Amino acid sequence: MELENKIIVLTGGSSGVGLDLLRRLIGRNTLINLSRSAPPNAEADGSAGFRHIPTDLADPVSVADAIQEIRDSYPDGVDGLINCGAVQFLPQFLAEDFDHSSIATEIAINFTSPAELISGLLDGMLQRPEAFVLNVNSGLGIVPKRESAIYCATKSGLDNLTHGLRAQLADTNVRMQQAFLPLVDTPMTAGRGSGKITSASVADQIIRQIESGKPDLDIGKVKLLRSINRIAPSLANRIMQKGD
Numbered sequence: 001m002e003l004e005n006k007i008i009v010l011t012g013g014s015s016g017v018g019l020d021l022l023r024r025l026i027g028r029n030t031l032i033n034l035s036r037s038a039p040p041n042a043e044a045d046g047s048a049g050f051r052h053i054p055t056d057l058a059d060p061v062s063v064a065d066a067i068q069e070i071r072d073s074y075p076d077g078v079d080g081l082i083n084c085g086a087v088q089f090l091p092q093f094l095a096e097d098f099d100h101s102s103i104a105t106e107i108a109i110n111f112t113s114p115a116e117l118i119s120g121l122l123d124g125m126l127q128r129p130e131a132f133v134l135n136v137n138s139g140l141g142i143v144p145k146r147e148s149a150i151y152c153a154t155k156s157g158l159d160n161l162t163h164g165l166r167a168q169l170a171d172t173n174v175r176m177q178q179a180f181l182p183l184v185d186t187p188m189t190a191g192r193g194s195g196k197i198t199s200a201s202v203a204d205q206i207i208r209q210i211e212s213g214k215p216d217l218d219i220g221k222v223k224l225l226r227s228i229n230r231i232a233p234s235l236a237n238r239i240m241q242k243g244d
């Protein structure tokens with residue numbers, strides 16, 4: 001699918017990978033961004049066809065309101081949905097200050113809201129000549145690390161959801177796609193990790209993936225991680241527990 005003159009919904013366009021995706025899509029498509037804060041002014045100012053719907057992905061009412069606003073504004077449906085917005089908390093279940101409520105929040109943002117958005121926008125997408133859903137995933141959805149157990153579980157769940165819906169939608173015009181990212185230099189990973197790749201290069205690869213229709217894309221070191229995990233899962237696990 002050529003990403004030109006399409007109507008695309010993007011979550012998390014205010015920062016990191018989402019902001020780089022927004023920069024590549026804005027101006028040549030109708031772009032609807034869902035996040036709490038608006039993307040930096042320079043990105044949005046003067047861009048015809050850009051719209052920011054302030055949305056809290058942790059709040060099901062806010063997500064439902066955003067879906068309704070999109071359905072009302074684009075009754076003939078949208079061409080694409082990119083689920084990019086997410087958080088990564090570092091919950092230590094044994095810690096005295098562990099915040100139990102963070103579990104529900106992290107699951108709502110990373111897993112429930114993508115599922116709700118797909119469900120809420122699907123009948124419109126089915127009306128388009130062709131349409132796509134691109135879920136932004138992580139190497140941590142393949143092999144978890146101990147510091148962010150809930151995050152890893154949400155990404156693993158997102159992978160399962162993508163495969164299940166891909167099977168359900170196999171005979172339709174809607175493609176279910178997924179990009180698995182390695183460590184990327186964004187606010188999410190500020191102050192930790194090494195050997196990060198840029199969000200610009202990730203966004204370039206995701207755009208090419210959407211245009212080519214490739215169902216799943218492993219970016220950078222994720223290719224190697226998936227291979228090791230296939231051959232020697234315990235080694236993959238050891239590598240992830242040592243990493244940062």
Ligand SMILES: NC(=O)c1ccc[n+]([C@@H]2O[C@H](COP(=O)([O-])OP(=O)(O)OC[C@H]3O[C@@H](n4cnc5c(N)ncnc54)[C@H](OP(=O)(O)O)[C@@H]3O)[C@@H](O)[C@H]2O)c1
Pocket residue numbers: 011012013014015016017018034035036037038055056057058083084085086087109136137138139180181182183184185186187188189199
């Ligand atoms: N960075 C990495 O190393 C890495 C690695 C693998 C996968 N990923 C994935 O890549 C994607 C982008 O991550 P990133 O690194 O670019 O993160 P980021 O720079 O921290 O950006 C996160 C985005 O999610 C939005 N968001 C967070 N909480 C939200 C909420 N409650 N409601 C609405 N929007 C919310 C933020 O917008 P507001 O704060 O304005 O709401 C922001 O636009 C995520 O799916 C992440 O899991 C990242």
